[in-house]
Amino acid sequence: MYTFLALAPILVVFLLLVVLRLPAKISMSAAYLATALLAFFVWHASGAQVAAATVNGIIVALTILFIVFAAILLLNTLKESGAIIAIRKGFMDISPDRRVQAIIVAWLFCSLVEGSSGFGTPSAIGTPLLLALGFPAMASVMVMLIIQSTPVSFGAVGTPILLGVWSGISDKQDLAQSIAPTSAENYLLQITANIGLLHALVGFLIPLILSAFLTRFFGEKRSFIEGLKVWPFALFAGLSFTIPYFLVAKYLGPEFPSLVGGFIGLLIVLPAAKRGFLMPKDIFDFAPRDDWDKDWLGTLDEEQYDDSIAPKFTLIRAFSPYIIVIGLLIVSRVVTPLKNFLVGDFTTINLANLFGTTISSKIQLAYSPGTILIITSLLCILLFKMNRQAVKRSWINSAKTMIAAAPALLFSVPMVQVFINSGSAADVATSLPAMPILLAESAAGAFQNAWPLVSPWIGAMGAFIAGSNTISNMMFSYFQWSTASQIGLDSSHAAQVVALQAVGGAAGNMISVHNVVAACAVVGLIDKEGYVIRKTLLAMIYYVIQAGLIGMGIIFGDFWWWILAIIWPVVFFVLMSLTSRKKAIN
Template identity: 85%
Template sequence: MYTFLALAPILVVLVLLVVMRLPAKISMGVAYLVTALLALFVWQASGAQVAAATANGIIVALTLLFIVFAAILLLNTLKEGGAIVAIRKGFMDISPDRRIQVIIVAWLFCSMVEGSSGFGTPSAIGAPLLLALGFPAMASVMAVLIIQSTPVSFGAVGTPVLLGVWTGINDKQDITQAIAPLSAENYLLQITGNIGLIHALVGFLIPLILSAFLTRFFGARRSFMEGLKVWPFAIFAGLSFTIPYFLVAKYLGPEFPSLVGGFIGLMIVVPAAKRGFLMPKDIFDFAPRAKWDKDWLGSLPEEKYDDTVAPKFSLMRAFSPYIIIIALLIITRTIAPLKAFLTGNLTTLEFSNLFGTTISSKVQLAYSPGSILIVTSLLCILLFKMNGKAVKRSWSSSAKTMVDAAPALLFSVPMVQVFINSGSAAEVANALPAMPILLAESAAGAFQNAWPLVSPWIGAMGAFIAGSNTVSNMMFSYFQWSTASQIGLDGNLAGQVVALQAVGGAAGNMISVHNVVAACAVVGLMDKEGYVIRKTLLAMTYYVIQTGLIGMGIIFGDMWWWILAVIWPITFFGILALSDKKNASKSISNG
């Protein structure tokens, strides 16, 4: 009964948001009430605990809205300054094919952004960029969410591993004994290599999924096959990222796999695309905007571009704001004294022990990606010699979009925080663990020796709830290790299960509600969050199932699991192709 009740908030979200497609501000409002009532009256959490979790959620939501405002401000500044014209032309010169553009921008560029910053920054930068290139708002959001999988485990210079996994395995006596004489630090490096390998084996097909989903959901023919036709280029782009990514993870550690993989991938793929290497003969483009489904469109005003008109700026000058952003992100995240100042007491607003509980919250606006985006937007005024009226328009329009996005985030993030902090007070008889922990324990009891097949789903559930691979790893890494140990796996193989947790947690970012809400907000796509999740859920399902199959093959060494790991992607893409025929038959019968 408790397992079902703990699952209730997730079911409410899925039914209202994904099945019924209600706006997030309504769905998450109901989910918040359900979660709070369960925490208070079933889990017997104190009123102060629920209030503190809610307050913490509101604080986190406000920091996310700061990033949303800054991301839209950068887009509006580039538009008002005239730089978008040059950026559009630059990408059209690489290839006018939208399948190629989405692979370069979302898969490679946004993966590099993820490696340097994480925490939703790829959506804040990539989705508006795709929108400016002429993609529908919903396609832009879908693309940047699907790539928030492979690079996420090493996002923000390795934070999900260095903080998330490390919190789970450090200073645990049973782990220390099981891995002796290996140190916890070396054990973490071993787990890092495992994470990199699994992601590489699963993630190299993400560019192909990106292309197929783009043509199926946003093409005039509604065809997966139209996207699958670029498979040589898509797999080439996938391997161009995942091979250096894996090598850096295995031999250098968790800080730079995504950053280096994205950079090397861009250096390989962009010149190859310009030369037509492995490029499809046909060119895919969207239908005229007048024929687009109204659900694809955001609230941002339509921009019309004449690609025959020469841009005012060179491509390098127009794209320089993105180079500045990457440089500032790397500098502020890797130079220790600067990072210490930006995250120190002078620049941190801290709320300790909210309402007398152990829940605390802090705001580090100086370290936020939003601050970097705003600084870059201010520099753009000088770079593009903007006048006062253009600057005023960009700021006022950005503020309006942020306000429109606020209700959904102000419900979704508090709901998440109450869910995570729902554990019974210690003095309560028959105290219950917090809802996500209880769900994980129930799954462990049900699946036993098939646990490696299930463990990525636990990681994905954690990220879906928390909106963070780091938080998912903090919650579940030790639990995953303990469960693996209980089914008889030694320290080395238990570390493989922790790696499966981290990979599943990365994949869960594709459907995390507050990630989806924030990504929709930066392109003005309000009240369509459920439509997006219905699409990204398919991609996440591929990722998590494939991760589990590979995990079973690595841990138990049974060839059948490796055969299934080969069959599953073929089956997945086969189902996509067959659905084209079903869709075509339906169109004929209707028509």
């Protein structure tokens, strides 16, 4: 009964948002109410605990809205300055094929962004860039969410591992005894290498999947196969990222795999693409805008671009704001003295022990990607010599879009925080664990020796709920290790299970409610969050199943698991192709 009740908030979200496709502000307000009532009356969390979790959620939501505003501001600044015309023309000169553009912008460029910053920044930067290139708003969001998988585990200079997994495995006496004489630090490096290998084996197909999803859901023919026709270039781009990504994870640790993988991938793929290497023979483009489904469109005004007109600026000058953003993100995350200042007491507002609970919150605007985006937008005024009216329009329009997105986030994030903090602080002997922990324990009891197959789903559930791979790893890394030990796995194989947790947590970002809400908000796609999740859920299912099958093959060494791991992507592609054919016939 308690397992079902703990599952109820997730079921409410899935039913209202995904099945009934109600707006997120309605779905998440209902989910928040259900979660708060369960936490208070069934889990016996105190009123102060629920209130503190709610306030913490509101603070987090406001920081996300700050990033949303800053991302839209940069886009509007580029529009008002005319720089976006040069950027569009630059990408069109590489290839007019939308599949190729999506792979370069989302998979390579935004993986580099993920590696330097994380925390939703790739969507904040990449989604409006795809929109400006002429993608439908919903297509832009879908593409960006699908790539929020492989690079996520090593996003923000390795934070999901260095903070998330580390908090789960450090200072645990039973774990230390099991891995002796290996230190916890070296064990973390072993887990890191496992994560890099799993992601590389699963994620190299992501460029092909996002290309096929693009043609399946947004092409005139609604054809999955049309996207697969770009397979030589997609696999080339996939391997150009995942090979250096894995090598860095194995030999250098968790800080730089995504950042280096994205950078090297761009160095390899961009020159090759400009020379026509492995380019598709047919060019895929969207139908005329008048033929688009109304659900694809956001509230941002339609912009008319004429790529035949000589751009107002050179491509390097026009693209320089993105170079500035990447540079500032890397410097602020890698240069330790600067990072310590930006997250230090002088620049941080700490709200400790809200309402007398153990829940604390903090506001770090100086360290927020939003601040870097705003600084860059201000530099653009000088860089592009913008007049006062253009600057005013960009700020006003950005504020309007942010306000429209606020209701959904102001319910979804508090719901998440109440869910995570639902454990009772009363009598430890009789209290229930927090809802996500109880769900994980129930799953472990049900699946036993098939646990590596299930482990990625637990990570994905944590990210879906929390909107963060880091928090998912914090909640479940030690639980995953303990479950692996209880079913008789040695410490080496238990490290594989913890790696499966991190990989599943990364994949869960594709459907995380507040990630979806934030990404939609950046392009003005309000009240269409459920439509997006219905699409990205399919990509997430591929990812977690494939990770589980490979995990079973590595841990148990059974040849048949490897056969299934080869068969599953084929089955996935065939099923998606059949659905697109059925759609075309209908």
